[in-house]
Amino acid sequence: MNVLVWNENRHEKENKVVSDIYPEGIHGAIAGFLGEDHENVKTATLDEEEHGLTDEVLAETDVLIWWGHKAHEDVKDEIAEKVKQRVLEGMGLVVLHSAHFSKVFKKLMGTTCDLKWREADEKERLWVVDPTHPITEGVGEYIELEKEEMYGEHFDIPTPEELIFLSWFEGGEVFRSGATFRRGRGKVFYFRPGHETYPTYHNKEIQNVIKNGVKWVNNTNTPKHVYGNAQPLEEISTK
Template sequence: MSIQVTVWNENVHETTQPDIAAIYPRGIHGAIAEGLQELLGDQVQLRTATLADPEHGLSEEVLNNTDVLLWWGHIAHDQVDDAVVERIHQQVLAGMGILVLHSGHFSKIFKKLMGTTCSLAWRNEAERELVWTVAPSHPIADGIAQPLIVGEQEMYGEFFDIPAPEELVFISSFAGGEVFRSGVTYTRGRGKVFYFSPGDQEYPVYQQPEIRKVLANAVRWAAPQQAQRNVPEVSNPALGWFTQKN
């Protein structure tokens, strides 16, 4: 059965800034979806959604039929409806995988999942980023060069205010000497969470084959194993779960 994938992007830069549109003529979501299709083929069924779509393109029906959600946002975090965020959160707890990308670290959904500010240090001077694999046996790192080189990228650096990752897959280094936990995983409820930082809108990072390979690996990793998802109710145990002796 194919993995049902929804690629979400706020799509604001591409529709308001011609220089960004020139880099991503089909939007960042289009570039990401293209890479997944190239690498995963009939392993996935893809849809894209943006901020301007009704319900941001993330209705109950769409999310019920999404195994893995990819999230890219930057300048419009505050415009994402809280009801949609709650809807996504419940789906993750029920088993939907989510990949949060680059400046999505400051999205409502990632902060809700992490329970921290998710703030970090940053500097945008088109620096080279070296992405070092620190968990070479992890499925997300399968086939990834050591190091993965991004020629021009926005610098993200520590301190990154996130909980201690369950798995640290990638660490990045930059020309200024900074390092950053650029690929981390978590489990929330039944859902898998992967944050991956390379991918600023000003650089064609999502057209880079190695980055596309990371995302394809992550989609396979994050896909739920169960065909149906549900969130256990927080309630008293059902009567009869044990036998009480008089």
């Protein structure tokens, strides 16, 4: 499996709090723990040529992980469209935290993907609502994070095909924090935690969920369908 971790990598350059938590960047931290299970893990960032997402790179990527926040509009429309097409062709996509507002995710969902939010250092409890799903393997009844950014309903996404996690926040809100979708031949997993000023991606339980998500979205045997004008399989009677 070839995994590519994409990150806009802007907060790390501008905010010492973020660079202290993630000295190798959020992408580096995620690639680091994914490298424990997969040999072929690479990274790409916004300021690289073609955002690091050339045709060649995308063609060889089985699973793409996307993290973005403050620079969604800096992603070129044609690059976002290429990523969308690769998902339709079968590339797996894991969308993390504020990448709910990325051009790629909004293109695939067809909605605004808007929500409520608040930064107040509050506790988050991610309840497992589908304990039989492969993405929750090794997870208990819930994951508790001491401090996280709040995301609250209503989350303007299509009804998920599978709801995996439901978050409760100390301030009282709830949020659909783990959801899956299928688009074309590709599978998409949205996972909410991961605000840049908190060490969320150093949490072993969060790492485990992302590892499971990568395995789940990886397309191993989805058949490629043929569309358009088709010849009959049987002889058609002209009577």
